[in-house]
Amino acid sequence: MKKVMRTRLAFFLAFVLLSTMLTGCGSSKNTTTGTQTATGTTEKANTETGAEAEPAPSGEMTEVGTPRNETLIVECQSPTDTPGQFNSYMQGTTMGFGIHQLMSAMMWEIDTVKGEQFGEVADGMPESNADFTEHTIKIRQGIKWSDGEDLTADDVVFTFNMIMTNPGITQNAYYNQVFKSVEKVDDYTVKIVTKESFPRLAQRFGVTIWGNDLRIVPEHIYSKQADVTQFKDSDPVVAGPYTVKAYDELGKWILYERREDWKNSTVGVVTGKEPQAKYVWFRNLGDDTTRQMSLINNEVDILCEVSPEMLEVMTAQNPNIACWYKDFPYATSDDPCSKGLAFSMGKGAPFDNKDFRWGVALAMNFDEISQNIFNGVGRASPFPILTNTSAGQELYVKPLLPWLKDFSLDLGDGTTVKPFDEGYADRMAEVLRGKGYDIPTDHDALIDMFGVGCWKYDPAAAEKLFIKAGLEKKDDGWYFNGKPFTFNMTYLADTEAQAGRGVQAAYDQLTKFGFKINLVSESSATWDTNGQTGNFDIAGYWPTGFITKDIYSQINGWDADLIVPMGEKGSGQGTRWKNDRATEIIHELAKLSPDDPKAYELGQEFFKISIEELPFIGFHSGVKFVPTNSTYWNNYPNSENPYNGPWWWWSCFKYITTEISPVK
Template structure:
């Protein structure tokens, strides 16, 4: 028979545990109960560098989530923008060539100076006049002038009609490269691109308290005058955590144990296997859903494989389509996250729930009739509508409770995928100029090898997808090399085009109007290999797509014509296949409610679980301490 502990001993244990929680301190010496600990996915190579206009700065290391000032931010639930530095949306003339932007009054820099039109005009002209800042060429192609009318009014003139000022220069998904800087500091610099800004003056609700010299963490502290920050002025709410510690936690084993041991509150992304282990070991750990499938499939950055189309034969759509049909998507899906996730197979546009309703489902009749010419007099209709039902059977056989309603299945698994058709793929590769010999594939008389790369130690969905694609292409018969790269190398290679097939994700989709998502695919922005430009690094050169982008730029984002052009673009992109999508962004993003609670979730969807987006600063007002 079990002996029960005396009541007074139980009370002692409870009091000791409670006192340990109350007295606990973090590795950086702050009270644990006042410190929200958030993971970043990789250490920074440039510790102490907070100027996002200096090459190499990692904006996602808390900089744009907690400190940066955006002109317009995004309400990710409504899919609508709102003014942050701006007091509202632009006021434009009839032909959208002149725009008045009112600046929100009351925001102050953390040194007490007012944030006003001087800062906005200075920042935009700084970008425009500094060629070594990445978007500079684009600014010069768009803007005629940016000038101050008064302390809280800016007049912007564009060279052509430009009805999407806020969509292009404000946040729609992750962030935006227009981050307003303090004119009274940056105007004194000889070269803004070489200024580290290790003790930054900011407009956001947090400032830098300290940082690790090895680049593993940054400690942010809430401003004493948080009411004067962007978040304070916009919402009137105080961020609840006095400190936010953004830190690199380590490898998957370290991350898992840190979460279980309550040493971290928020992880960026884990695998389903890790979720099952962590939730079994600590009941305070949860994801977007408390039970299967755990993850949200509405991150608007779909993952798949990207081609470097300035290189042969990757520039040939027959080759790219051959790759699509050489892969068994069912096997790819299982190898990524055990079949969890909504298929997002169309190029560039992510199948979030909203985009699936707006674009994917309306495109389904066209997709079912779409044909490829295989080059030998035969054709194939490559779209497969059976994927959701096959995945239902697969997961149900494993004991998961999967809905049977067709609409629910489509919402969970998507409208379909590309067929597994290796014979058709072989014909397309031959049509693209490859030759199949007894000892393998050749191109232009030489043995053909595909070099495939992915980002090391982070972004599990993207990495697993690229590895799954590698396995499929090797099984098909290609000779492939597989390599992982550090964050710095990966980002540099993306911009300069130093890859062949990579696990990049030049994708998105959160608004009905697609211009902000597709404008970077304008072929006029392509620069030679080895150079950095304002457009997409894949270097897709499609005249029809570029024409649509140019036409779309001139029409109102709220118009029917905008939507019709978006649909036309998707058909052109699908036919040319510049990117092969696998799934929408499937995010297993666990939180720990031992010290903090009220995280966004499926039961409380006041925001998405986007800790790495710039909108995180608005989540900090809602995450509350556990009493």
């Protein structure tokens, strides 16, 4: 399925090539710090080409002195504001810079194809008593820390209790809400007692999507720290298959080296397979022009996320570049984190008023927003909290379609409106056909590609909802409490293109509607802190998920009992949505087996409540154009070889490293 029109592409290619000739795309050579080896000694990494490394047969070397054909180069979307900080329990650590993908030790990991968890540090799933208050966990034997120490029950028990006794750790309040005690039975057995029935121990404290906030740390290192929340851990001792060899003091890259004793790492013990790359170099590449030329020129193997325009440029220039699908829509739409608009309800009115939030939804033309994000590519996911992945659409959305079609909003003047619009897929298909794309006509195929529908564009109804929420419309714009109403819309700078473009498109729509808005981009550290403390008005966060039928692990953070005062960081969601019935459902689900039919019924009820309240306005499910380059490495997961998802930024990436193979 090819696109016919190429004029714009030819112009853009010419611009990119000219920009490259003028600016170049080389990486800086920054000083690195010493790093700890498996034997506990320290070495100084040398960034001069060819230093301390045997040249590859081709003689090609990376800028950090490693053989190119032994180095898998992976993009990290943002530079880190905290270079040399590898402690996951210290605020500001950039976990997605390879830290949780290559080094962290999880209790349970996820098979993203089967949607099933498996034990990583744990040797299998928990064994619980009849009422799920006592849980016995066997620890996998044979895993060693990178300094040669055994990973045992001591490390697991220490990590749990470190979190529970340290208020400075974000998870502290939630862990104390759940756990009564965590104790060692023997060197490879842990007993956990929960304060109430808790049948979802593995789902909540193991990986189901991106990662998990429980990462086992070495007791013999962390127990010696006066304050673990201030311990940078610049020379980390790890259980994963890679250790830090060097890092850039400006925060632009981290070089990892495969452990010589990789067989004793988590991946080695779990799979028996060796990660194929001796080195994995996580890099932040800079602006979009530099990123795409780096992939075209074989200077990087994996990008995290690009726009469809960038993908067209790259595939036209290098036949070794590919995406999840070979043809349209190229991207996968099954990343479980939908992008859209989150509201800081802790700020009070009008953001905590559902009529205001619904007014925002109906004031925006989603057809135009979708085209402004990724030219219409992607499955509409308007629902809050639960993402419209293909699995989510089948398990929850389609069964609730009759309810969605009948659902109505009270406009406050004696009239109502039904906000659900099921015509989006047909409209978008026509738009894309008009642009030269070969779009299927089968209804089911269109629904899978574009989703079951979106929220209606209804400016008249939106105006009534805003007035109901206490706003007043005057000739010079909207007023609240007698004063001109101005608010901020924020997004993460220079990364997460889908989220950033969505906020910008929403800004255009709401500005046209008459609102005065400040559009602001933020660095990663500021963005993360503001999200947790509620220091935003409307922002492009993605507090959503869906990967398994049991939704507890996706929704437990919305428990209103976890809300902390504005300005503080807590264990719950930063939007501070407070709904008593939703909280009751979360508590009821916590006590039920995931296989109990009532759990699914409660999930459907939660879905309805969240739609009625609309604490988040979704645009699309996670649409990921995640290109790879097969010049040096191949056997990446894709639609034809889906042994995993293309989730380089998830903790399961370490299991993909055993499958990505060098080109012979």
